Amino acid sequence: MSERYSRQVLFSGIGPHGQEKLKASHVLIIGAGALGAANSEVLVRAGIGKLTIVDRDYVEESNLQRQQLYTEQDVHKKYPKAAAAKRHLEEINSEAEIHAFVMDAVPQSLELILQDVDLIIDAADNFETRLMVNDLAHKHKIPWIYGACVGSFGMSFTILPGKTPCLNCLLRTIPMQGINCDTAGIIGPAVQMTVAHQTAEALKILVGDWDAVRTTFVSFDLWNSQYQSIKAGRAKRDDCLTCGSDAVYPYLQAENTTKTAVLCGRETVQVRPPALVQLELKQLAGSLNAQGYDVKANPYLVSAENDGERIVVFKDGRALIHGTKDVVYAKSLYQKLLG
Amino acid sequence: MIKVLFFAFLKEAAGRESMEVEMSGETLADLKKKLSQEYRIENLETVMAAVNEEFAPDDTVLEEGDTVAFIPPVSGG
Numbered sequence: 001m002s003e004r005y006s007r008q009v010l011f012s013g014i015g016p017h018g019q020e021k022l023k024a025s026h027v028l029i030i031g032a033g034a035l036g037a038a039n040s041e042v043l044v045r046a047g048i049g050k051l052t053i054v055d056r057d058y059v060e061e062s063n064l065q066r067q068q069l070y071t072e073q074d075v076h077k078k079y080p081k082a083a084a085a086k087r088h089l090e091e092i093n094s095e096a097e098i099h100a101f102v103m104d105a106v107p108q109s110l111e112l113i114l115q116d117v118d119l120i121i122d123a124a125d126n127f128e129t130r131l132m133v134n135d136l137a138h139k140h141k142i143p144w145i146y147g148a149c150v151g152s153f154g155m156s157f158t159i160l161p162g163k164t165p166c167l168n169c170l171l172r173t174i175p176m177q178g179i180n181c182d183t184a185g186i187i188g189p190a191v192q193m194t195v196a197h198q199t200a201e202a203l204k205i206l207v208g209d210w211d212a213v214r215t216t217f218v219s220f221d222l223w224n225s226q227y228q229s230i231k232a233g234r235a236k237r238d239d240c241l242t243c244g245s246d247a248v249y250p251y252l253q254a255e256n257t258t259k260t261a262v263l264c265g266r267e268t269v270q271v272r273p274p275a276l277v278q279l280e281l282k283q284l285a286g287s288l289n290a291q292g293y294d295v296k297a298n299p300y301l302v303s304a305e306n307d308g309e310r311i312v313v314f315k316d317g318r319a320l321i322h323g324t325k326d327v328v329y330a331k332s333l334y335q336k337l338l339g
Numbered sequence: 340m341i342k343v344l345f346f347a348f349l350k351e352a353a354g355r356e357s358m359e360v361e362m363s364g365e366t367l368a369d370l371k372k373k374l375s376q377e378y379r380i381e382n383l384e385t386v387m388a389a390v391n392e393e394f395a396p397d398d399t400v401l402e403e404g405d406t407v408a409f410i411p412p413v414s415g416g
């Protein structure tokens with residue numbers, strides 16, 4: 001065993017055998033924002049063999065305060081988060097195999113990745129994605145770890161298909177999002193505490209110490225010094241459409257209905273093309289330039305600005321329309337520019 | 340007395356961290372109704388509720404000395 005993991009191997013919960021299990025494991029992280037960056041760094045440092053990270057966004061200045069993997073260079077270059085994360089993680093641990101996907105986390109794409117995934121870590125920023133991940137995890141019988149934070153508040157729950165209640169059991173309806181991300185802000189420690197809970201559970205699951213896995217739902221408020229562990233067993237519902245006896249995985253079916261989404265935490269609408277496409281970005285940059293836009297590009301995206309309009313188009317055809325929450329306006333601008 | 344605790348943004352919605360209500364023998368659903376009607380705390384249907392640190396369904400009958408915690412699920416990441 002190399003010196004690299006010696007302190008972790010000394011820890012009785014892991015040991016040499018646990019370390020080998022980490023090396024043989026594949027973790028999928030949904031989202032490369034604050035939770036995704038911190039979760040991925042902890043797990044890659046701990047020596048997991050393979051990590052796949054999926055994110056649809058790029059690095060912005062307001063991310064740097066809490067999204068620990070990213071640098072000012074990433075902001076300057078408008079690097080997609082997944083690609084920037086991959087680069088930094090490879091610098092941290094060259095033994096780890098890192099796969100980055102700059103795309104929307106939609107079921108069709110994720111199902112192609114899932115085959116050898118041992119664990120899914122939730123680092124999404126919305127409930128729609130989480131309920132879809134919840135469905136996928138149950139359909140493919142993969143443990144997943146819910147984590148979320150806002151303000152000084154955070155929560156986490158480990159979901160084991162066939163054993164624990166699922167996210168759909170806990171949430172009877174999709175809660176409102178607005179209050180959470182737009183207005184409350186967030187401090188770094190809330191991210192770190194959420195991630196500490198997620199990654200501790202991840203290590204237990206990956207080394208196979210099932211008895212040690214936390215069964216309670218944890219929530220805390222660091223500013224107000226509150227910590228709660230809530231027993232969750234009774235929340236499991238037999239008629240749950242995700243984990244009940246007649247599961248139909250409802251959030252895998254609603255796909256292709258939402259083509260626009262207002263992005264969490266900022267004045268931005270995402271527009272997604274109805275089919276999978278691969279854009280010729282150079283050509284697009286030229287055409288936007290000809291239409292009077294100030295254009296900036298990297299291998300993953302084209303960013304164009306004109307008269308207060310700011311639009312970022314990714315290779316997979318998605319676009320982020322900044323400065324608006326009006327989905328109708330966003331859609332028409334998208335159609336005008338990308339036809 | 341039943342002790343009611345509010346977490347995260349519910350604290351602001353309720354204007355307090357906790358309160359006590361005289362509702363022994365009534366259900367969790369009754370409590371939610373009272374909070375929305377008398378204290379204008381909205382959207383409690385979308386909030387997770389725990390009685391004595393255990394998630395509890397709406398038909399749970401509250402007993403003297405119980406503590407009810409309302410925890411809004413958050414989505415930030």
Ligand SMILES: [Zn+2]
Pocket residue numbers: 165166167168169170236237240241242243244
């Ligand atoms: Zn369920």
